[in-house]
Amino acid sequence: MNNSEPAKPRFTLSFGRVALLLAALIAVVAVGITQYRKYKSANPEPTADSSAPAGPVADVASMIASLEKRLQSNPDDAEGWNMLGWSYYSTGRYADAATAYGRAIKIDPRNATYWSALGEVEVLAGPGGITPKAVEAFGKALAIDPKDFRARYFMGVKKDQDGKHQEAIDDWIALVKEAPAGAPWEDAVRDLIAKASKEHNIDVAGRVPPKRIAPMADVGGGMGGMPVTGSGAQVATDGIPGPSAGDMQAAAGMTTGQQNEMIAGMVGKLEARLASNPRDSKGWIFLMRARMVLNEPDKARKALADGKAAFAGDKAEQARIDEAAKALGVQ
Structure with a gap:
């Protein structure tokens, strides 16, 4: 980080974090719960568990308790550790999330999603800015999957943090161009491009494509990319109408x-x-x-x-x- 200009990197990172979280939060939680249901269905408890929540899992705290208990008896379950990492992440327990994602990576080191998730929580757990550990994790993710959205987004933030504003905006525009129709994070990235280009007087006219609308018959999902079929379920996991750029700027602090x-x-x-x-x-x-x-x-x-x-x-x-x-x- 450039110590002579601490305010700019810190503000841009904070803005980007708030933009991403506010626009995608609801979709991420909805998709995470659905992922957990599928995971649990594919990995049933060997015996009745009176401590497990009855019916659909709508309580992340219950999800955490159930996953922790399951992993005690099956510590080699990479997807279980991934789901526990997500659960910790969703409740703000970023250090615990990093530990859980680290366990998943030890079991399945060629999974780009695990690496980029680790990088994200390293950012959120840190003092501010894209930390060296986060850069390493995002680099691992991109080496496995060059299209990983989360890693590409945060590496763009790293460029912006280092004063490479044009390169950062170029990266984010590329993300928008490749975004699947209805991606819940797209509005956040679009607003971030608008904010950063205005902040640094960079002309993006004609470079940001118009938003595509996903037909209801299409499948969709949150940041994790998990498809959800059916018109009602599609809307349940699509992006919520996000905050305005002014809202996000206010939220940054x-x-x-x-x-x-x-x-x-x-x-x-x-x-x-x-x-x-x-x-x-x-x-x-x-x-x-x-x-x-x-x-x-x-x-x-x-x-x-x-x-x-x-x-x-x-x-x-x-x-x-x-x-x-x-x-x-x-x-």
Whole structure:
């Protein structure tokens, strides 16, 4: 890091982190829970486990407890350690996440996703900036999979941190060009390009392609790239309408608690919009997902009921909302 200009790298990194987390948080959590369900289905407990949560897993704390217990008896399960790393990451336990991802890598060192996940938590656990350990992890990921989104994104942040702003923006534009339609992180990267180009007076006119809209029949997923089929489940794991560039700039200097309050405020705006325009099934699905992320299952169930009531007599839209609720673990 250039010690003569500490503010610029720190601000840009903070902005990028907030942009990515705010725009992708809800999708990442929804996909992570679905991944856990699939993992658990493929790796059933040998005996009944009274401590495991009943029904769909909508509580990350329960997920952590279940994974920790499972890994005690099966410590060579790389995907189990990966899921535990994600669970720690989602609750802000970045050092623990790094340890878990490290265990997964020891078992499966040729998995690019594990390496890039390790790099990300090394960044978030560090004092600020892209640390040498993070650079090493991202480099390993890219050596295995040159297309790894997360590694490419953060290596762009590293270039920006080192004053190579043009190269960083070039990298992020390349990501946007290659983004699958409906990628939940795309809006965050687009806003970051706009902010960085304005900050450093770099002309990007005509270089950023228009956003593509994913048809409902397509499959989609979060940052992990896990496909989710079906129209309701598709919306459940697509990107939520993200914060504005102004919102993210304000959030860059906030504490984690303040950022959470900001997310709650965004959800409140969505709820108010649905009150005035209730015939919006996608909006109700976003609201259910948001409530589950904020650990408000009762409010998620209310959103499910209200959404279905808004489409009384429309079995297709009700089925779509029900499908999304099932994908999110709303009971």
